[in-house]
Amino acid sequence: MSNRREGRELALQALYSKDLVQDANFALKRIIESFAEGEEPTLEVNSKAYAFASELVNGVIAHLSEIDARISEKSKHWSMSRMARVDLNILRLAVFELLFRTDIPKNVTMNEAIEVAKKFGSEDSASFVNGILDEIASSVTDKE
DSSP, rough: HHHHHHHHHHOOOHHHHHHHHHTTOOOOHHHHHHHHHOOOOOOOHHHEEEEEHHHHHHHHHHHHHHHHHHHHOOOOOOOOGSSOHHHHHHHHHHHHHHHHOTTTHHHHHHHHHHHHHHHHSTTTTHHHHHHHHHHHTTOOOOOO
């Protein structure tokens, strides 16, 4: 598994956990570390995956209102409160990448989000995530 895929998965798990706990003082760094340690407790945490996960989590939190507004605007017939938390957080991560990470091509962001949705979401998660991301990606200018 690539460092970035591992980082995305760690970031998803951290954001999902934060949604469940709803504690403003909750340490996201500790969440990421605990998930990383839980995968292979005998190995060191992959520092590149951890660093990427931290960038994603911090970026999503810093831009959450803008990210959620984009998701809400493009999710026809779905209020955000009705979305599965896993799907919503996959969307948040992908929208953050689409809007604020010029180093990641749109098609890579889309493909990665769909793969993570297949792994962590329900049977319908990948198509749900793909549909909303298609709408959002079409309104984002191409990255250089």
